[in-house]
Amino acid sequence: MTQTALDIAADVRARRRSAREVVDEHLATIEAREGEVHAFNAVLAEEARRTADAVDGSIAAGDDPGPLAGVPVVVKDNMCTRGIPTTCGSRILEGWRPPYDATVVERLREAGAVLVGKTNLDEFAMGSSTENSAFGPTGNPHDLARVPGGSSGGSAAAVAAGFAPLALGSDTGGSIRQPAALCGVVGVKPTYGLVSRYGLVAFASSLDQIGPFASTVADAAAALDAIAVPDPRDSTCIPDARPAYVEALQTGADGLRVGIVEELTEADGVEPEVRNAVERAASVLEAGGAHVDRVSVPSAVYGISAYYLIAPAEASSNLARYDGVRYGLRVEGEDVGTMNARTRAAGFGDEVKRRIMLGTYALSAGYFDAYYGKAQKVRTLIIRDFARAYETHNVLLAPTTPTVAFKLGEKTSDPLAMYLSDVCTVPSSLAGHPAMSVPFGTGADNLPVGVQVLAPPLAEVIMLRTAQALEESVR
Amino acid sequence: MSVYEAVIGLELHVELATATKLFCSCPNEFGAEPNTNVCPVCLGLPGSLPVLNARAVELALRLAEALDFDVPDRSIFARKNYFYPDMPKDFQISQYESPILSDGRLEVDGATVGIERAHLEEDTGKTVHMGGGGRIHDAEHSLVDYNRAGVPLMEIVSRPDIRSAEQARAYVTELRGVLKAIGLSDVKMEEGSMRVDANVSVREAGAAEFGTKVEIKNMNSLRSLGRAIEHEIERQSAMLDAGERIIQETRHWNEDDGTTHGMRTKEGSSDYRYFPEPDLTPVAPTDEQRAAVRGALPELPAQQRSRLVALGVPEAAARTIVEAELTTYTTSATVSTATTADVANWVQGEVLARVNAEDADPEEKLPAARLGELVDLVAEGTISRAQAKEVFDQVWGTSKVPREVVKDQGLAQVSDEGELAKVIDDIITANPKESDAYRAGDDKARGKLQGFFIGQAMKATGGKANGQLLKKLLDDRLG
Amino acid sequence: MEHVARLARLSLTDDEAERMVGELSGILEHVEDLAAIDLDGVPPTAHPLPLVNVLRADEVGPTLDREEVLAAAPDAADGRFRVPRILDAP
Ligand SMILES: [Mg+2]
């Protein structure tokens, strides 16, 4: 197994290894395997070496470059990086270089991490397989003929392939948790508002949340420590201080009250191996002293419907700005309206167009109440149902995704089937609650299976503790 | 022909006098080089997010106090979605279902105009049209400057309580005075920091139902607002007389030909798909915020006017002075109520003319206390009104003191009774015919002859004689 | 479909439009399950967070360099973004 981020940082800070050495090793791994995995839209070898040298320089000068000193990180290519192309996997932004860094990118730099690349994604984070990238699909490092999941497939694959111990993704309806499960890594979607969205190219603003991928729960906690800070540039970023997640990590499940979410575990399409993994996870926790039972979150079954109205509606508005006027692609036209429409037709892929159309429709006069308005009310029901479940439980368990990684191309012709694969992840997105996927054994074809740990708002500490208990049991 | 009554509602957009834009920290300033006051937020760059300017909320709360608005517990921003190149995100962040202020009112010449709502929203960028004479549709291409994009606007929507073009102008004038007084905006219609749209309909006098309303845009002065409304009332009345139906539409005022004309709109294009702005939190003004504003609210134009009138300023002069923002100057120049009307006269006359011509701060050009001194010099009889004008010319914009100017230049009137009595006696002796006529004449004849005697006396004293005293002496001798 | 495409400023080919109609109606059929829920008196949730009054002090901050901004534009002239002629009023 590759070294963890925490080990690397400890070694670099203690001068047992140089940051440069660490980065060169990872760049070599990338060199060897990126051709077949295609996790990246851009590998920033030169910049990474430069940053690593600066980290080494500051250590030599007696300074502390931060808790992630010398740790190679990759970020999903929908997070702005100053002067570095940020494509969102779309032709419409090909070549665009943001004039600013996303807050999370700033935070990673301040923590001493070394940015190694921008990872592939479904165009504008819309998808569950990373096949919707304008720059080609990413392969699952466990089986290159299969998808890594999505939309943060590039980040998940990068961690699974050992390209970097840490990656950032964004999760709107499962886009961190689902690829984490399919690639056999840890993926955390924090509470909505825990991590600043400033500089994250918006898909669905009331759902989008940035979070880490890592090979261990402790590393994910370390990444959270770096990126989960208040940010006055994001009005929806919670202004209160966060706990120190690595420090707060405890072991053991003793005394935890754990509920298995019936509606998600029994949902249509959940494979027996996956259901089995959830049951086994519950037993592990029970054996560790937790009290486990089943719990109902009745409205969770409406999650997909509510999600596929709210997210496209917000997206239709968020993506209006790609009009060929200020940045990105332009396809000329004799008047501005024609130019806008041609640019968007040429620049957006099918899935993005589909969601823009769906969202525009859901918001349009005469349909708002039946679609968007109703979905927002369902959102309230889901929040209420979760609140009830959390009155008696500390954390909940569910599958992350109904199946193991599916084959490339298997679902591309059936958008609805693709959407249904988000069934287990969207409810906590709609509620704004934290949830994470932790690798828990394998399923069909010896492919990774993830178990999802759900927690109440801002209960990341107990969520991470539960995940760590599961991680220890399979180690 | 029927008699029609106009029903008018006005929508004002005013730019707030903040240092920065509504959702980002770019300067809110007029006239900067194109596209220099821009940042990721107001350019709508991918990944950028809005954060609300606290000052905009504070100004809204001031307006609430000034116009007796209700402040809802919670107001929310919404996105108004439509494509237009001057709008960086292709949606405008505005308020829709829940504005920050609702149900206010403004007294305009004794009538109350209800104000339905006032809400915050962002302005758009500015487009110039190249080729085709600068007109939008004929242009070959257009150029966009986003400096104005994101500038805070307050949209103030009146109820349809206005009944004439004149009242519409009065409403805007009064409202403008309020907005200026509370520091909400500098409300320069010509620079575009205030824009007015009018909803106009007509109905048969006495009818209870409203007629079909037409929205008029593009009036860029108070004068064109009045003209446009008058024209629209005539146009609609003529249509109704001819048995035609008014269609609900937006019409553009054309300053050159003095008419309104329909605007090109694409069918079905105005489906704005409003939904709550997910990137902003609700605004929920606290009691502390409201109390802080209440304590700091300056005097409004109506209050200023009544204070001036109570001091002895005539109603019309008070109106002019308040509109010209010379209330404080006037009250500082007023030493005693006996001379208030004189001070007001000077302020709305000479002072205002100078202020307008020189775009000057009067306090800098002539401290109010010195104007008061000048007025006193006339009141106490030291100098005449004519002399006072001379003195004013000499003290305005200099550091000279009126009393000293009078002394240095020997401008003081001759008020020595003995000296003037001799002058009068000499004139009476020299003009026996006129003297007799005065003695025998009625009031009218005397009035005429008084001018003659005083004129002679002024001539004899080089214009320095105290006129009041002369009149008294003349009366003593010939009355 | 045409109306929605116009609102969304997307020029779709006939083929695309036809395919889209099929896909969207499938999705809309699926979301019909919401119609059966009793949502009487349930308030909508627009924000998953209870935050209110997030405000920023009215203080001027940095602006972007105009050359950098315009360099990213597909077309610019005279310090401004250049667009083809505009047919509609806003
Ligand atoms: Mg408006």
Ligand SMILES: [Zn+2]
């Ligand atoms: Zn700005």
